[in-house]
Amino acid sequence: MKLIIAIIRENQLDQVREALIDAGITRITVSHVSGHGRSKTEEIYRGQVVIPNLVPNIRLEIAVNNEFVDVTCNAIISATKANDGGLIGSGKIFITPLEEVIRLRTGERGPDAI
Amino acid sequence: MKLIIAIIRENQLDQVREALIDAGITRITVSHVSGHGRSKTEEIYRGQVVIPNLVPNIRLEIAVNNEFVDVTCNAIISATKANDGGLIGSGKIFITPLEEVIRLRTGERGPDAI
Amino acid sequence: MKLIIAIIRENQLDQVREALIDAGITRITVSHVSGHGRSKTEEIYRGQVVIPNLVPNIRLEIAVNNEFVDVTCNAIISATKANDGGLIGSGKIFITPLEEVIRLRTGERGPDAI
Numbered sequence: 050m051k052l053i054i055a056i057i058r059e060n061q062l063d064q065v066r067e068a069l070i071d072a073g074i075t076r077i078t079v080s081h082v083s084g085h086g087r088s089k090t091e092e093i094y095r096g097q098v099v100i101p102n103l104v105p106n107i108r109l110e111i112a113v114n115n116e117f118v119d120v121t122c123n124a125i126i127s128a129t130k131a132n133d134g135g136l137i138g139s140g141k142i143f144i145t146p147l148e149e150v151i152r153l154r155t156g157e158r159g160p161d162a163i
Numbered sequence: 164m165k166l167i168i169a170i171i172r173e174n175q176l177d178q179v180r181e182a183l184i185d186a187g188i189t190r191i192t193v194s195h196v197s198g199h200g201r202s203k204t205e206e207i208y209r210g211q212v213v214i215p216n217l218v219p220n221i222r223l224e225i226a227v228n229n230e231f232v233d234v235t236c237n238a239i240i241s242a243t244k245a246n247d248g249g250l251i252g253s254g255k256i257f258i259t260p261l262e263e264v265i266r267l268r269t270g271e272r273g274p275d276a277i
Numbered sequence: 278m279k280l281i282i283a284i285i286r287e288n289q290l291d292q293v294r295e296a297l298i299d300a301g302i303t304r305i306t307v308s309h310v311s312g313h314g315r316s317k318t319e320e321i322y323r324g325q326v327v328i329p330n331l332v333p334n335i336r337l338e339i340a341v342n343n344e345f346v347d348v349t350c351n352a353i354i355s356a357t358k359a360n361d362g363g364l365i366g367s368g369k370i371f372i373t374p375l376e377e378v379i380r381l382r383t384g385e386r387g388p389d390a391i
C-alpha cells in the first residue's frame with residue numbers, strides 16, 4: 050500500500066478530483082496549504098536574498114493499493130496538463146510507503162480497508 | 164517508530180483527544196481537512212457521473228514508538244464508536260514508517276525525542 | 278529521498294524559511310495546524326484529567342534528496358533557537374521515507390524532480 054501526496058494548484062482541484070473519480074479513485078483527503086517551488090528568480094534585491102512569497106496550493110492525500118498507484122498518478126498528471134499543457138509551478142506527486150490501514154467503522158485492516 | 168495519521172469526523176475530535184490522553188498519548192498534531200470516502204452513491208445523474216462533495220474532517224498526526232501503536236489505534240477506534248457504534252464515514256487510520264525524530268529544543272533524537 | 282516534516286511555532290516561520298533558503302532549500306510546503314506536546318502539567322483538576330488546549334503551530338513538509346537531510350534539519354534547528362535558545366514547545370522534526378517524486382509539469386521522476 051502507498052500513501053500518495055500531491056501538491057496541486059487551487060484552480061485545478063475540481064479537474065483533478067473529476068479525473069480521479071473517472072479513474073475509480075473516490076477516496077481522498079484534501080487540505081489547503083501554501084508553498085514555493087524552485088525559484089527561477091532567487092533574486093538578489095539590493096544585495097539581499099529575497100524570500101519568495103508563499104503561494105496557496107492544495108494538498109491531496111490518497112491511500113491506495115499498489116496496483117492503483119499508476120492509475121492515480123496518471124489521472125493527476127493528465128488532469129493538471131488538461132488546460133495549460135504544463136505550466137511552471139504545476140506541482141508534485143510524492144509516493145510514500147503505507148504499512149497499515151484501519152477502517153474505523155468496522156475495524157477492517159489492510160488492502161480491504163483502504 | 165511510526166507516524167500514525169487518522170482522519171476522523173470533526174464532531175469526534177474531543178472524544179478522541181480525551182481517549183488518547185487517557186491512554187497516555189499526549190503529543191499530537193491536528194489539522195482541518197476535507198475529503199470523501201467510498202461513495203455508496205456514485206450516482207449517474209442525467210448521464211453524468213456526479214462528483215461527491217468534500218466533507219470537512221479532522222486529520223491527526225501522531226508520532227509514536229512502536230510499542231504505542233496498538234494503544235493509540237485502540238483509543239481512536241473505541242472513541243469513534245463511543246457514541247454511534249460505527250457509522251458510515253467514521254474515518255481511517257494510516258500507519259507509516261518514521262525513520263527519525265528530533266526535538267528542536269534539545270536536539271535529542273530517536274525514541275526519546277518522540 | 279526523504280520527506281521531512283517539521284512542526285514549528287507560528288512566530289518562527291519566517292526565520293525558518295530564511296534559514297532554509299540560505300541553506301539552498303527553496304522548495305517547501307507550509308500548512309497551519311495545531312497541537313500539544315508533552316505536558317508538564319498533565320494536571321488533575323478537581324479529580325479530572327484536564328485535556329490540554331490545542332496551540333496553533335506551523336507544519337512544514339520538505340522533500341529532499343538524501344544528501345540534503347542534514348543541511349535541512351540543521352537549518353531548522355539553528356533557526357528555531359536563534360531568538361530564544363530553545364524554549365519548551367519549540368517543535369519537532371520527523372523524517373520519513375520517500376519512494377518516488379514526480380514533477381507534474383514535465384513528468385520527470387526521482388531525485389531530479391524533487
Ligand SMILES: Nc1ncnc2c1ncn2[C@@H]1O[C@H](COP(=O)(O)OP(=O)(O)OP(=O)(O)O)[C@@H](O)[C@H]1O
Nearest residue numbers: 056084085086087137138139140304305306340382
Ligand atoms: N521538494 C518539495 N518539497 C515540498 N514541497 C514541494 C517541493 N517541490 C514542490 N513543492 C510544493 O509544490 C508546489 C509547486 O511546486 P512547483 O511545481 O513550482 O515545483 P518546481 O520543482 O519548482 O517545478 P516547476 O519547475 O515546474 O515549477 C510548491 O509551491 C510547494 O508547495
Ligand SMILES: Nc1ncnc2c1ncn2[C@@H]1O[C@H](COP(=O)(O)OP(=O)(O)OP(=O)(O)O)[C@@H](O)[C@H]1O
Nearest residue numbers: 076077078112154170198199200201251252253254
Ligand atoms: N483511501 C483513502 N485515502 C485518503 N483519504 C481517505 C481514504 N479513505 C478515507 N479517507 C478519508 O477519510 C474520510 C472518511 O472516510 P470513510 O470513513 O467514509 O471511508 P470509507 O472507506 O468510505 O468507509 P465507510 O464505508 O465506513 O464509510 C474521507 O472523507 C477521507 O477524508
Ligand SMILES: Nc1ncnc2c1ncn2[C@@H]1O[C@H](COP(=O)(O)OP(=O)(O)OP(=O)(O)O)[C@@H](O)[C@H]1O
Nearest residue numbers: 190191192226268284312313314315365366367368
Ligand atoms: N509525538 C508527536 N506526534 C505528533 N505531533 C507532535 C509530537 N510531538 C510534538 N508534536 C507537535 O509539535 C508541537 C510542539 O511540540 P513540543 O515542542 O512541545 O514537543 P515536546 O516533546 O513537548 O518537547 P518540549 O519538551 O521541548 O516542549 C506540538 O504542539 C505538536 O503539534
Ligand SMILES: [Mg+2]
Nearest residue numbers: 086087137138
Ligand atoms: Mg516552480
Ligand SMILES: [Mg+2]
Nearest residue numbers: 200201251252
Ligand atoms: Mg464512506
Ligand SMILES: [Mg+2]
Nearest residue numbers: 314315365366
Ligand atoms: Mg512541549
